Amino acid sequence: MRVAAALLVLAASSAHADRSTVMALGLTGDARATGASYSAAGDSNDLAKLGGARLTLTFESDPLAIPPPGGLAADTRLVPELFTGFLADDVHAEGFVGAGLRAEAQLASHRHARAMRTGMYVAGRGLVIGGHQDAAAEFVLGEYLDLARGRRFGWEGGAMMRPRSDQSTDRSHELDTIVTIYYGWR
Numbered sequence: 001m002r003v004a005a006a007l008l009v010l011a012a013s014s015a016h017a018d019r020s021t022v023m024a025l026g027l028t029g030d031a032r033a034t035g036a037s038y039s040a041a042g043d044s045n046d047l048a049k050l051g052g053a054r055l056t057l058t059f060e061s062d063p064l065a066i067p068p069p070g071g072l073a074a075d076t077r078l079v080p081e082l083f084t085g086f087l088a089d090d091v092h093a094e095g096f097v098g099a100g101l102r103a104e105a106q107l108a109s110h111r112h113a114r115a116m117r118t119g120m121y122v123a124g125r126g127l128v129i130g131g132h133q134d135a136a137a138e139f140v141l142g143e144y145l146d147l148a149r150g151r152r153f154g155w156e157g158g159a160m161m162r163p164r165s166d167q168s169t170d171r172s173h174e175l176d177t178i179v180t181i182y183y184g185w186r
Contacts, residue, residue, distance in 0.1 A: 019059040024152070026182030028052045030087050030160075034171040038161060041175040054085035054180060063146060064108035066115040073108040081123065098127025100138070117146035119154075129162065136162035140178070150186030155179070 030050040035041035058081050067073045079102040086095045104121040125138040137160070144154025160176040 019061055020186055022058045022060050022150075022152070022184050022186050024054075024056045024058070024154070024182040024184030026054045026056065026085075026180040028054055028085065028087065028178055028180045031177045032174060033176075034164065034167065034174050036170045036172065038173045038175055041173050048089060050087045050089045052085055052087035054083055054182070056081055056083040056182070056184075058102070063117055064106050066108050066117070067110050069110050069113075071110050075106050077104045077106060078102070079104050079121070081125065083125070083127075087129075094130040096127045096129035096136075098125050098136075098138070100125030119144050119146075121156075123156070123158075127160075130166075132164075132166045134162050134165055136160055136174075138178070140180075142180075144182075144184070152184040153182070154184070155181050 028051065030052065032048040032050060033041045033044040033046060035044050058079050060079050061077060064073050064075055081100045081102055082098075083100070084095070084097045086093055088094070100123050102121045102123040104119050106117065106119045108117045109115070120143045121141070123138075123140050123142065125140070127136050127138060128134070129136050138158060139160075140156045140158030142154060142156025142158075144152045146152050157177075157179045160174075160178055162174040162176070164172050164174050
């Protein structure tokens with residue numbers, strides 16, 4: 001809980017007036033395993049499959065300008081994030097809220113007679129999830145393609161690690177593999 005609160009303060013303090021808010025709505029797939037340790041959960045063949053949705057707010061600098069024909073521009077950025085969502089299967093559902101920081105490489109090109117922008121990133125996030133408000137950590141790798149009029153389409157995949165306070169000791173560590181496809185706009 002303290003980690004999530006610290007990340008929230010970091011994200012809020014980094015949302016300066018020179019940044020704009022990007023909102024993204026995503027669909028998430030989750031393969032979840034539990035065990036007595038994270039290693040045991042990773043070796044488990046007993047997987048729960050969940051689906052869900054996520055709403056993410058990021059606070060980003062202006063996109064890179066499109067270079068002249070034949071050109072390529074690149075920049076690196078730190079992007080704070082706030083997010084909320086849910087994961088569910090046919091029996092259970094649980095909500096989550098959190099904050100994170102994304103390290104991003106943004107590219108803009110005007111090659112092959114077509115201008116485009118894309119971003120690739122790694123992100124670390126802290127979240128509070130479920131009825132017992134378990135603290136968890138999420139680590140992802142993602143990419144997006146900027147579309148016309150401030151819209152974007154992207155994906156990310158990664159892992160979530162969660163100690164379970166509501167389970168027995170042989171199921172007290174949860175390891176999730178997550179994949180999200182999202183659509184965003186400025």
